[in-house]
Amino acid sequence: MLKLIIGIVLGAVLSVTVIFQTAGSFMFEERESPFTVEETVARIQQNVEKAGNGWALFGLRYPARPVEATGVSILPVMAIEACSPKYSGPILKDDKTRFLSLLMPCKISVYKKSDGKVYIGTMNAGLIGKFFGPLVAETMEHVVADQKNFLEFDPSQPAPPLILPKATTGGGGGAAAGGC
């Protein structure tokens, strides 16, 4: 009996450790981009604008800049913010899920690493959605489908220009009315 209990406890500890170590990689996804940081951002922005379903660009942020201001040399990072009131509206309307505004607007991060390659980082919205009930899960399924299209590039098309936000603080844009 003692052996059985020890076995269960060890198994539980092992499982928790494995989950703790790997959960991060499930929550976020990373892929390589064949383009420069700016071109990757511009192509994603173009895809967002063409996506329909209420998607609109919400802002473009430069998280590395405040770090540079402290005298630290840092590789470039650009964060695209996009929002669709069609998807955010029902979540924000429900008191039980309104706290998920923390995850809004949707962010796609484009950055260079010290290997010289450019990467795109996204949140695994599908998995996260599953933790918060059927409404969020269903909404996130749609978001995931659209996000997949944001990251499909046609290299035969010329590089579009970067869309710079009107205000450097981010914000503005068509989705603002939707409550993002």
Next chain:
Amino acid sequence: MKANTILRIAAWISCVLVSSAQAAPVAPTLTDKLPAVAKGTTDHSKLKELQKPFKTGPEVTKACLECHNEAANQVQHTKHWTWEVVDAATGKKLGKKNIINNFCTTTISNEEDCMACHAGYGWHDKTFDFSKQENVDCLICHDSTGTYRKLPGDAGHPVYERKEFPHGSGKFVEAVDLNKVAQTVQLPSRRNCGSCHFFGAGANGTKHGDLDTSLIEPGKHLDVHMDAKGLNFSCVTCHKTTDHQVSGSRYEMTASRTGPATPRGKYDEHPAACQSCHSDKPHHENPLLMERLNAHTDKLACQTCHIPEYARNSIGTEKVWDWSTATTMDADGKRFAYKDSAGRRAFDSKKGNWTWDSFLIPEYRWFNGKVDFKVVGDKIDPTHVVEINSPQGSANEPGARIWPFKVHRGKQAYDPELKNLLIVHTAAEDDTALWHNYNWPKAIKAGMEVAGLPWSGKYDFVSTEMSWPITHMVAPKHDAVGCAQCHQNDGRLKGIAGVWLPGQDRNGLIDTLGWLMVGLASLGVLIHGGARVCVLCRPKKNEGKDEQ
């Protein structure tokens, strides 16, 4: 009288006493009645030589020479004037006047445009008089106003009349106020040097990769030495200049320097080298690391670790210039151009295609300070990528170090029969210039005639590359390249011969022995542990007897 009123009066009296004590008259000093100290020893605005109206640059130079009567002669002995360097080892004539690069390719036959960056006036063609002192341009290096501009097409003269630039753009450049500029001269600032060196090859940041306008007022993250709020070095702080001879040329580089630091003021034959101030054992802070880090200095240039990426800003730098697509017109047969996502030039019918990027990891090579250049007329092998300049050096040379380079790649015109790179007359508004007539044969014919070289009448495009040592944009020390970026498989120094890198390089025998020991140790642990488990699990003999 209330207590608080008494307290207020007491406080007021004490304040008056204290302030009157502070305001006590200080004994006048000898300097009180003197004017405030100026930055330099001469206020040029007070010199009568500079108080007359100047219509041209040479007129200003004549006025300068009335006091600085050796200055022009000194300048005329420098590369900034001759655009020529003789390689002491080979006798080969180098410099912008003699080499072909893979950006704009050549100054020959294009002087009207290129000489916007010459420290002189009126170099239209090969008839330019290099001995005429009033043709020396003092102001390009000594202007403090930031208004002194020289444009392509004027053979080195500044803007004398308001003019549209670029032609047809609707943007105008104002005429330079030569009097104002002449009366406010200063020692060269980063802006002065940058007015040419930041714009090499026709656009901000194009050529070098570690020089662009972000260095006019840089932050510490971009360059610890030039940090505008910190050390605030100007270019000439490192490029120590004597008699107008600026040290630290790309043509005469110091790849390594050994020994202690010889700070400014002491004689140093390599004043622009990092070690001149930092010595060849520069790491002191961390006693655990300093020995290891200092042991790297006999193999690595300082720049290799301390410039982790170049073009570390949104300006970026040009990676590729492909001339083979130049003269491509739109569907209506008209010139067209477009930019990349970051707003940098990507194509122009005049010049072909470009590729740009920022935050680039250098390519690394052994370098002993010598560079073998292709000059006008040299033979090439078009079956391989033509190295227009090849840095020399190997692991066996004590003076060689592993250096970071920007490698600029391109395609440019060559003669498939005579096997040499072609001189193309690109600039100017005449009918033989490529940027005017979009006709390669006409432009090549004109260029080769000016150069005095034969041309078979045929042309094609060959892949070329040029290597540019990276030495500016030094990052703060905590942002230097980390150990693991080299000491790993596929690390930054992959392919560098003659150096054994732990973490990257392998010795099969040592690896086999090591793993064998790990295996045997693990086996021993398993056998020992297994035996103990067996012993623990075996029922004790006494227990059985008790049960009976």
